[in-house]
Amino acid sequence: MKLSDSRDIAAPPEVVWAALLDAEVLKECVPGCQEMTGSPEEGFEAVVVQKVGPVKATFKGQVTMSEMNEPTSLTLSGEGKGGAAGFAKGGANVTLTPSDVGTTLSYDVEAKVGGKLAQLGSRIIDGFAKKMADQFFTRFQEVVEGADKAGEDDAEDSGESAAAGEKKGWFKRFVS
């Protein structure tokens, strides 16, 4: 299963890059993500609960990052095991290009499923993967744009809403 798309994010490539490597951001953006730990160097460990058609399962998996060319491109690859539900694995090539609004994020995803997921969900897996990718990047855009804005606000005004605090966390680390 292959999937390609791109979206424009109103933040500079450096900000988008940093967000992509942040476990907290990833946790917030990966649909159904319960836990996300790790670092770009060590790889991330994730626990994701998802329902694909009739199959609901907790997937435990690793995500590794490679071919990192800051801040223009990187490759993500991962595998999640869902026990009796089977497995999902895949990779994504992500490129960041400066644009008028900030950054154009393009991705090519290749994913495979196996076991019960393939047996019961093969007809719906393409649509499911597209939905997952859409949800991920929509949230990612919200988080990055919100955070970037929060960062600007922060620079101008130290008064801060509690809601933005979490988002600011990773951005602060990035700017510090």
Add this chain to the structure above:
Amino acid sequence: MPKDHGIGASSKRREDVRFLTGTGNYTDDINARGQAYVHFLRSDVAHGRITNIDTAAASEMPGVVRIFTGADFEGIGSIPCGWQVTDRFGEVMHEPPHPVLAQGKVRHVGDPIAAIVADSLAEARDAAEAIELDIEELPAVVNMKDALKDGAPKVHDDLPGNLCYDWGFVEENREAVDKAIKEAAHVTTLELVNNRLVANPMEPRVALGEYNRANDESTLYTTSQNPHVIRLLMGAFVLGIPEHKLRVVAPDVGGGFGTKIFHYAEEAFCTFAARQLARPVKWTSTRSEAFMSDAHGRDHVTKIELALDKDNNFVALRTDTLANMGAYLSTFAPSVPTWLHGTLMAGNYKTPLIYVNVRAVFTNTVPVDAYRGAGRPEATYQLERVVDKAARELGVDPIALRRQNFITEFPYQTPVAVEYDTGDYPATMDKLEEIADIAGFAARRKESEAKGRLRGLGVNCYIEACGIAPSNLVGQLGARAGLYESATVRVNATGSISVMTGSHSHGQGHETAFPQVVAEMLGIPEDQIDIVHGDTARTPMGMGTYGSRSLAVGGSAMVRATEKVINKAKKIASHLMEASEADIELKDGQFTVAGTDKSVAWGDVTLAAYVPHNYPLEDIEPGLEETAFYDPSNFTYPSGAYACEVELDPETGRVTIERFSAADDFGNVINPMIVSGQVHGGIAQGVGQALMEGCVYDENGQLLSASYMDYAMPRADDVPFYSVDHSCVTPCTHNPLGVKGCGEAGAIGSPPAVINAVVDAMQSGGHDVTHIDMPASPSRVWAAMNG
């Protein structure tokens, strides 16, 4: 006036009373005191190396009795293959081991890796999730052509490649066939796929193993078509349990269709584990497991060439087939694309020269074995499709071309080894033209066209070989078993009868039809006779039910045993009436002395046999019980002609079957209603194959069609009311009943009729389509017309 009892009567199926009222006794209905449940952890990759398996944490889970892995089966036998094919160079096939639980490698999605035995099924499943398992995924081979390429990943590391065998038949004909095709006036070539199917019996497989420490006896209750075969294969080759310490029971079985012939790892496991744990162990397959562990069917890719002379006589036939074996050799897998397929390639035609080449291939898929028809549907489909294509290429009527080439003299020795004893192909074609109203087709086509639909007519013939088979012959062909059948006729003191048969009934209606035969022979009511089957402890060694063999072989054994009973009963009767044995006649349950009014009733004679106060003890033993083993001298050759009419919606590509007619020659018919039912069911499965069913793997070997959401089974509204006829009768010449077998004909004869009709419909719409592969789904049909 149709008969109301005995041979030829449509006696109501007595077994249906319990099947339809929920009082059947299926394997899953049997529960042993204190039984544990097993759940199999199965591979979810098609091909991989097991790098780590740690069951320590899982073993501590609540309710877990014990977890078994491949390591527990070291030194235990491999699941055996029952047929060894010799290739065209004189070498025997490659026969890789088939462990009960995977050892080192997994070779298909569904390959069992570990078996978790627990107090409850839920606990077993939970514990499976706690097993730490690492599999290094290896590239998989799925497509047979790719599997044969140099450098392809090997399913079995110790074999030279993925080729199981390269079989040529008849090898001596090869050059002559090549020459005849080269020099022929016309050659029709067709490449086609015989789609992979999953049998899907209504009842999934179940196994319950028991072990009695007191007498060291194991009992296996299992969903099998042949309990004695399972006892022999599992006892002698896998677990090393002698027959007298092993009982196999196959009680009510909810459909087999071939897939319950074979010896499976799960039943060996339950028997083994019950001994290890001294506790009953039960496994019930889920439907999902059935899709990835029941042997699949068909899966051939074929190129067929038919050569004709300038007068449209068939002069030569050549086929080149790749046959998928899957990851391991299932019990009869090697025989299906060879001896059950190549020997049928003459069909109903006097083609003088035939050469069949079959290469069997290992792939990372579920093993493939016999499925209703087993080899004969594959033969019939390609032959009847290529004949139809030839007729269209030559612009001649498909029926006329067939008639012109029919075999008309019997016995007929084909160029592919078998000798047809009897048949009348023009007669079944005449009958078909009548019941299918072929003459009225043109008018019906006009009606369809007026509605914006295309209408197609497909006609074909078939011949098949049933009643497998002469033991000495199949032994030469590589069978590792004899294929006789057995029966014991036990006459009780008051005259009722129990017939213990080695045949097994799993929907065929033996419990009704077999008594009809004995009742006819003895002249007593059918309800005085019961059939006992499916239990090695209660029946003599028999080979079971498949290949439409039960009545032809098992029924013949029963006839022979009943004849022995009659002979002995006449001796007793002659003593009771003080008459010469030669003068005793048996009619309507009465023994009479010819030319006198003396008579004794059946019950008087049977009582005398068991209460031998007035009895010729010096000449014969008391009792009235006889056993016979019958080994047939030839196969039987049912044949027929089928017609299918379809309507095709050119907007959507959807095909509907409007009429389906079948004219069969099954030889003598014992119960016409049961025979019709067998044909109905066979056609439904053939229609399923032709239009709906297809087992699909992706390129990584993931099984994509493993539920009824993705694997389309035919339903009642997918098939029409059939018109079936079996009044054309040429009795089999070599068995005592003159019967041929009817269980598979519908599934053999119907797929080409459907596809011939679909092609006819498309061509009638002006589409230059000469072939479409099964299943002819709406998307495929639409693409063929608009592609």
